Amino acid sequence: MNQPKNHILVIFGASGDLTYRKLVPAVFDLFDQGLLPEKFAILGLGRTDLGDTAFRDKMKEGIKQFALNKPDSEEKLNSYLEKLHYFSFDTKDPDEYCLLKGKLRELDEAYETEGNFIYYLATPPSMYEIIPAQLDEQGLSDESTGFKRLIVEKPFGYDLKTAQKLNKSLLTNFKEEQIYRIDHYxxxxxxxxxxxxxxxxxxxxxxxxxxxxxxxxxxxxxxxxxxxxxxxxxxxxxxxxxxxxxxxxxxxxxxxxxxxxxxxxxxxxxxxxxxxxxxxxxxxxxxxxxxxxxxxxxxxxxxxxxxxxxxxxxxxxxxxxxxxxxxxxxxxxxxxxxxxxxxxxxxxxxxxxxxxxxxxxxxxxxxxxxxxxxxxxxxxxxxxxxxxxxxxxxxxxxxxxxxxxxxxxxxxxxxxxxxxxxxxxxxxxxxxxxxxxxxxxxxxxxxxxxxxxxxxxxxxxxxxxxxxxxxxxxxxxxxxxxxxxIEQDDITWRYPCKNLANDGNYCEL
Missing domain, CATH: 3.30.360.10 (Dihydrodipicolinate Reductase; domain 2)
Known part of the structure; x- marks a missing residue:
């Protein structure tokens, strides 16, 4: 399997449940299988006042509980946790994005990730237009030095009008090939x-x-x-x-x-x-x-x-x-x-x-x-x-x-x-x-x-x-x-069971 390029995963809303239950444990599973690049880091961003140590302690519990590959040694787990960093950050304050740019530059130099950043919006949908615009304002969507990718969680719009508005806004700041609209299905x-x-x-x-x-x-x-x-x-x-x-x-x-x-x-x-x-x-x-x-x-x-x-x-x-x-x-x-x-x-x-x-x-x-x-x-x-x-x-x-x-x-x-x-x-x-x-x-x-x-x-x-x-x-x-x-009298919906097979004889609900 191809190995990803060195990069930093930047998670907006890192103090939330999605990061704790899904994102950080999933990335640990990739780490455990040797699928992460050699030089890699996660930067968590959130309004909650956490430092690196407190963030790592919290994510440690999430990994132990929700990772598919349970850590087989404290040494391996700690090796992964050392890649996690936290930056207290107000996404609604434009002035703080300049500070974020400085933090990313610092980590980029420390980890030699060549300006490759993935931005994950684990935030309420109200922030889906604000964050990309501010990143672009700071030049953090520019791919002249390294790739820049943006992952957007659902819901992607509330109706057609809001989806069109969101698409238009995102495409003002990022190119379509940079935007990853995620659907876990x-x-x-x-x-x-x-x-x-x-x-x-x-x-x-x-x-x-x-x-x-x-x-x-x-x-x-x-x-x-x-x-x-x-x-x-x-x-x-x-x-x-x-x-x-x-x-x-x-x-x-x-x-x-x-x-x-x-x-x-x-x-x-x-x-x-x-x-x-x-x-x-x-x-x-x-x-x-x-x-x-x-x-x-x-x-x-x-x-x-x-x-x-x-x-x-x-x-x-x-x-x-x-x-x-x-x-x-x-x-x-x-x-x-x-x-x-x-x-x-x-x-x-x-x-x-x-x-x-x-x-x-x-x-x-x-x-x-x-x-x-x-x-x-x-x-x-x-x-x-x-x-x-x-x-x-x-x-x-x-x-x-x-x-x-x-x-x-x-x-x-x-x-x-x-x-x-x-x-x-x-x-x-x-x-x-x-x-x-x-x-x-x-x-x-x-x-x-x-x-x-x-x-x-x-x-x-x-x-x-x-x-x-x-x-x-x-x-x-x-x-x-x-x-x-279903307009035909002899056809109804299939009524499935928890178990796939033996549904005619034994149905577990």
Missing amino acids: LGKETVQNLLVTRFSNGIFEPLWNRNYIHHVEITGAENIGVGNRGGYYEGSGAMRDMIQNHLLLLVGLVAMEPPALIDSTNIRNEIAKVFHSLRPIQEKEVAQYAIRGQYIASNIKGKQVKGYREEEGVATDSRTETFAAIKLFIDNWRWADVPFYIRSGKMLPTRVTEIVIHFKATPHHLFADDESICKNYNQLVIRIQPDEGVLMKFGMKVPGAGFKVQNVNMDFHYSDLSETYLPSAYERLLLDCMLGDSTLYHRGDAVEAAWKFVDPILNAWKNDNSIPVHGYPAGTWGPDVSDDL
């Missing part, structure tokens, strides 16, 4: 394996089109509520939190055309083409193509669970959706008239993200009994999390007289590769940025295209009070009317 091994499943297997790619696929279903379910994030979630909802970014990204990977090359430009070009091909949903059509719901109080396994409106920070008359389902179409040659069904929700029976390819039934149902023929549909289930793997469902004869058919499973689990190390999403994405590979990061035009698609739905939900917010008991699979999106 793209860092998951099973998401990346979707490309391999499609494009390296002759048994799938010829069937991956409207001639053989009946519909595609994508589920992103969580079995928890909003917890102490009620205030944030009130301004977000399931559409902004999950569908606009994570699940539409999965749509892009499922539907994209084969890229000419497996590289950043070609893969991201194909994903953007899918987003631009999404059939627009007009505001007056939203009730026909989208359903929203909100979890209500329920009893789960003998425990009373609060409804969304009873959560801290949530309005008692809130109409924010904790469940959303959409029926969409991709208007191109490959996918004409093939429906894609997408759903995401909180307080569902289990935590699971998966893609289900429903193949068309055979043209003549020789072995169909009186029951629904949809049971004989072949399915390819690509499980993103948990119990990562791939499941194929197909019909086999039940032993005995006659030709009674039942579905059977053929499955592969990533856990079967016991000798294979599966990196965390942040570990993979941070390494890619260090290498200058933006394949698994969002491009600005694709982000805007995704917002352009969901904006009319959000506007209709905001402006049209006749569109209901359906209540669903916590611990169920959302509003029962979500099945109405």
Whole structure:
């Protein structure tokens, strides 16, 4: 594997939870595997008054708790911690960026990192325009001496208008190839394996089109509520939190055309083409193509669970959706008239993200009994999390007289590769940025295209009070009317289990 060039990782908002739980432990995992350059440092920036020692002590606990590779010696851990530095810094004060420039120059000389800096914005979105502008003002985006890269966390905009404004602002200070819009879903091994499943297997790619696929279903379910994030979630909802970014990204990977090359430009070009091909949903059509719901109080396994409106920070008359389902179409040659069904929700029976390819039934149902023929549909289930793997469902004869058919499973689990190390999403994405590979990061035009698609739905939900917010008991699979999106009487959503296989016999929730 290629080794990154010497550089400094600069984390804005380093005193926050993301740095403690994800970023510093992920970089330690890279260090533990020998994937960091010889000369490397982390500079944490935050308003909290910490020195190097206090910052290292705090990050030490985060590494011990959250790193995949637990430190096998204090010596190795301390060797890594010595690379961590902290600088008390007010991101809103323009005068302090001159001091930051001096600190970076000092570390750059000490570590001989040749002016290579990666800036990670682990801050509230309100800072996404301020920080890059101030960095540019100090010449810290100039690549005449070393590379300068900017990682931006989601949410990338609140709607199409704010996403366009943010893109325009960022491109005033950094070039598109310097900007890395991170989505941890793209860092998951099973998401990346979707490309391999499609494009390296002759048994799938010829069937991956409207001639053989009946519909595609994508589920992103969580079995928890909003917890102490009620205030944030009130301004977000399931559409902004999950569908606009994570699940539409999965749509892009499922539907994209084969890229000419497996590289950043070609893969991201194909994903953007899918987003631009999404059939627009007009505001007056939203009730026909989208359903929203909100979890209500329920009893789960003998425990009373609060409804969304009873959560801290949530309005008692809130109409924010904790469940959303959409029926969409991709208007191109490959996918004409093939429906894609997408759903995401909180307080569902289990935590699971998966893609289900429903193949068309055979043209003549020789072995169909009186029951629904949809049971004989072949399915390819690509499980993103948990119990990562791939499941194929197909019909086999039940032993005995006659030709009674039942579905059977053929499955592969990533856990079967016991000798294979599966990196965390942040570990993979941070390494890619260090290498200058933006394949698994969002491009600005694709982000805007995704917002352009969901904006009319959000506007209709905001402006049209006749569109209901359906209540669903916590611990169920959302509003029962979500099945109405699937217009054929014999087809419903797949109701997955925590475990990928044996779902017909044993379901762990």
